Amino acid sequence: MIERKSINTYNMQKQEFTLSVYTENQIGLINKIAAMFSRRKISLESLNSSPSEIENIYRFTIVVTETETVVKNLVRQIEKLVDVFIVYYNTNEEIIWQQMALYKVPTLNIMREAKVERLLREFGAKAVVIREDYTVFETMGQEKEIDNLLHELDKYGLIEFVKSSRIAIIKNSEGIHKKVLEMEKNHPIPEHIHNEHLSQRNMIFDV
Amino acid sequence: MSQTNIPSVQTTGSLALLDAIVKEQVDTIFGYPGGAIMPIYDALFDHADKLKHILVRHEQGAVHAAQGYARASGKTGVVFATSGPGATNLVTGIADAMIDSTPIVCIVGQVFAHLLGTDAFQETDILNITAPITKWNFQITDAQEIPEIIAKAFFIARSGRPGPVLIDISKNAQMQTFEYKGYTPCHYIRSYRPKPIVRPEYIEQAAQVINQAQKPFIIFGQGVVLGNAEQELQQLIEKSGIPAAWTILGKSALPTHHPLNLGMLGMHGNYAPNVLTNQCDVLIAIGMRFDDRVTGRLDKYAKQAKIIHFDIDPSEIDKNVATHVSVWGDAKETLPLLTEKIDKKEHTHWLEKFTELNQKEYDTIILPELFPTEGELTMGEVVRTLSDMTDGKAIFVSDVGQHQMVVCRYAQEKIPRSNITSGGLGTMGFGLPAAIGAKFGAPERTVIAVMGDGGAQMNIQELGTILQYQPNVKIVILNNSFLGMVRQWQELFNEKRYSFTDIMSPDFVHVAEGYGIAGLHVNERSELKKAVETMLKHPHSFLLEIKVKKEDNVFPMVPQGRGVSEIVLTAKEI
Known part of the structure; x- marks a missing residue:
């Protein structure tokens, strides 16, 4: 019995999905990818671009909150872009993901508080810069951990805070190295058409 | 072949471009000159024997003409335009070619590379403007890129599901002299798969479903024309005895007078195919994309039917209508495989339903429309x-x-x-x-x-x-x-x-x-x-x-927000 792939059997609940988009390194491609979301009025919660395990192949990591039906269609549309190799989409359970955050706090406040050391240990943070006037802490983790430390440091006169976009590794993927190699195996030997004018002096393009 | 053996010649970007276009067997260009594309037009002056240039009166006319050329001939249409307003005047036509999958290559001039981003005279960011309405676009600022990029442009425009490609060439690249090694056509881009691999197991599944069907119905679109699969479609229809209807871009893929051609789908399509879409037991969609003008309200569209969808573009599958069986691939390859596996049949009883409804449409609408005697x-x-x-x-x-x-x-x-x-x-x-x-x-x-x-x-x-x-x-x-x-x-x-x-x-x-x-x-x-x-x-x-007639209406009509089987024959029914 062949079943209809009913849209109702998909998870209609919106949830966080992480998209991993493997691409050529092409100027303007980021705009084309971003436009896929904006034209559907879907907001990009996080967007990261970085090199991948293969030289010259780039990897965008994108986070959206949408239903699986929407995400699946979106993934196929992005894959249709000529300079995109492949797109994976995963739920949070299927990936290992991290974000990084920096916090700038007045050093005086930190020094006065005895609890700070415990606090930093608890949140796995470390001090990157310690100056007379301010100290910069860094932490890595998931949104909640980063936000918790943020709330904590807020009490000590937090001056500046910044959080990076999400990066993620897919738990059960073999990467795309093999896939790209397979694709390149199919590469037909390029057939060079000689310019017939090249051997005929009088036909050579006049520059 | 070793690259070192290839003889080379010093030439300009403009001449290399024209050589590429000639090598791609293009004979006609639709265009309009302007400042930023003058070097290309200057080179074109000496190529009138090989390349016919049609000077249009507005760049929008050039794109539409190239579309008409491509749609009538099956070849790739080529457009030349200058930077700024020349390029932006192409936008409507490019969007049209994108949504109707028409293979065209637009070559537009751009200001000198060193002026990019300075709001120079007739500078626009045409790459970003056309990004969502082209299959691919690219900016060339160095003449050495021209042979390879133009080869890619033609390959991308015509392969797989065709579409428009725009290449923006800065004026310095057009004038630049470089060592030209001749033209290598492109057949492969590592990140681009024009056609999905045909999976026989899905064709097998589709054949099974079709062979068991009592009231099967084929609906086809432009995919058949773009794949040059008109013969293959006709063979499928004739062997299976399945009635078929078309989207407006699929029209003429099957001769109008063919006994199994049951007419047009959609908002102003024929009565029988619209009504019976909601009565068939298997709906076989070939090279069409379930546009809203064809389906009417989706939650009232063919809910009773098993849906089989043939398409070359994987992103069309399950986009609007969820399928039971999806067959990815070029209709030219997939249809014969299906025809081979299906039983020869005649669906006399099922066809009678079409005849019956056709008669109703004929009496109410077609007869007075086609053969009026007065007024x-x-x-x-x-x-x-x-x-x-x-x-x-x-x-x-x-x-x-x-x-x-x-x-x-x-x-x-x-x-x-x-x-x-x-x-x-x-x-x-x-x-x-x-x-x-x-x-x-x-x-x-x-x-x-x-x-x-x-x-x-x-x-x-x-x-x-x-x-x-x-x-x-x-x-x-x-x-x-x-x-x-x-x-x-x-x-x-x-x-x-x-x-x-x-x-x-x-x-x-x-x-x-x-x-x-x-x-x-x-x-x-x-x-x-x-x-x-x-x-x-x-x-x-x-x-x-x-x-x-001044206030004549087109009927039948599926009013917006209604299902296809709620199609009305007269205004009174709305």
């Missing part, structure tokens, strides 16, 4: 007269609106690639330039541009292109003194509040005369045949301005 001329009778008098062998290029629906409904077409129209985007002003392009693409065929009085004024300047190059295009303007389709909606849904739909027109015959094009007015039924005969016999372009 003003109808669009339908004009279109049928045109198609009868050309023996169903003409190319009909329609504009957008009521007349477009009438052409698609009533023109009889025996030959593939006979129906050229702006389907997805619905671009008014498409008709005239597309017809000019179609004539260059298929010079041996009669090309008839059918337009309304609104659309005719939306690219009327292209009469100048006809004046200069004399493509033999027959122009028929169906004048009802209204923007008819919007007026129809205002009548039906806005209590006849005709908000800005009454439109005044010039005397089109006089306008044509100014461009050296002969023409005639037709106001009476008795004049029609003779006028059409005069037009067809005339050795050059000819224009007929035909006065038709």
